[in-house]
Amino acid sequence: MDLEKFKGVFPALYACYDDDGEVSQERTRELCYYLYKKGVQGLYVGGSSGECIYQTLEERKLTLKVVSEALKGKLILIAHVGAPSTRDSIILAKYAESLGYDALSSIPPIYFKLPENSIYRYWTEIMDSTELPFFIYNIPQTTGYNLSIDLFKKLITNKHVKGVKNSSMPVLDIERFKAAVNEDDIIVFNGPDEQFVAGRLMGADSGIGGTYGVMPELFLKAEEFISTGRLKEATIIQAAINDIIIALCSLNGSMYSAIKEVLKLNGLNIGGVRSPMDPISGDDLEKVKTIKTLIDNTIDKYKAM
Template identity: 25%
Template sequence: MDIQQLRGVIPPLVTPVDGQENVVETQLRNLIEYVLAGGVHGVFVLGSTGEFYGLDFDNQQRVVEITVDQVRGRVPVYVGASAITTRECVKLTRMAENLGAAAVSVLTPMFIQPTKAELYRHYETIAKSTGLPVLLYNNPDKTGVNLSADVVAKLADIDNIIGVKDSSGDMTLTAEMIRRTQGKAFRVIAGRDMLIFATLAYGGYGTVAATANVAPKLVVEIYEKFMAGDLEGARAAQFRLAPLRLAFSLGSFPVVTKDALNLIGVPAGDPIRPVEHCSEANLTQLRKILEQLGLARSV
């Protein structure tokens, strides 16, 4: 995969599962076609929105197999290779490479609190274990570990570490990542759906946005209008997206994305327990937001 392909809108796909919490192939294939029809520039499986932490290795492997087969090279397939230990991340990375992924995305370790030096060696080891491009993934709210601009700038010097998805929500940090990696073969993309326009304005290259599961055309509109120089149009699209992203508080992460997809007729199954579906009252609120976006009919 060429670094030029790391751009635009890359939805972190939910993983449709059945009552035994195994991937539902038909639903995953249907979701892939839905987002591709919305104009996205890549797909990302086994991320946090994809509930990677709740899937055993066999299901993770099956998700990658299905996705690579369904996409058929139309856009890059990014695969999450995230775990607590370096050893497990390397195992997942090799699995993704063997199955034809275009790149892997690796979240910071969770539960433990590695030093900056330990984080650097963690990512360096993963990158050296594969011929695939590696996308760093910073999400301190979920892991308790924050990638500093210092560590990112140093990791950017490793040939196949091509970028970072920053989900910190800290625009000062995102801007520093961009500033500190200028002139390197490295790209910063937004991981917070509310900050797509802001990240692009600072010099970012796109977004991994959970809302692009549900409203891919609207998220793509933010990116395409910005790239065309229509800044007001891009900002207006960002504002239209805001109610959907804010609705994520209506349920435990990441069930709202699945519930929204179910409401618009793109079956996404159930959340992995202990997470449960939104309450009826909150589903009613969510349905109204989807109706306002033209994604769901009034009932």
């Protein structure tokens, strides 16, 4: 299988709601077209940025459907299908396959602390339910499980596994996953946006991130710098990106709420966030304007480089 199509910058798609807090088909389409026009290589649909844990199965299926209708054949689409039960995960996996998605991905099972044999069975049953390629999603800071090299080596023998979306913070993990197999046989996506450049330099082939959607220009430029060997410029733009991420996380509400407020100021209203995540309110709304200006100025600074 040609894995080249999975290389590049893949924004994790945000959940899009109407003014009543219901999943909005219209606003989902608008966000899809907005990101497509920015020049990203693909989208990661239904993950953390999509607020998957706070949505019903039918809401998640609706989002998968709308994104496929908007961008199938235009961008590479990866469906995150992780759910609390294996049953629901398989339902989502088969549905994504029927819609023409290019690949699947999933976090490990959540809430209960399960032994590795249970985690292995969970992922294996999902990946064997379709013929699509599968990317393991390792995000220990939210799931409580850090993918071990031993389990990775066991999973990689499955014909469907084509790599891992690694969101653990140590870039060493990226290097270790690549070293565990022939590096040409898998794709490793860098997860933490704060280390996009470091992750790429340590062997990540691509990036999937939750802040890409609010500043895709900067991650595309960072990828350009890396691909053309301009490593000094790449590290400088990473520092600028990190300043923005820190600002987005400095408010009282959810980072995703801050991102959606910035997008709203850009003329793209995709609603708020779903409780228990908090909205941005009060004095923080004025701070969002400052963050938008910071993003705009940073994009302008690097646009011509």
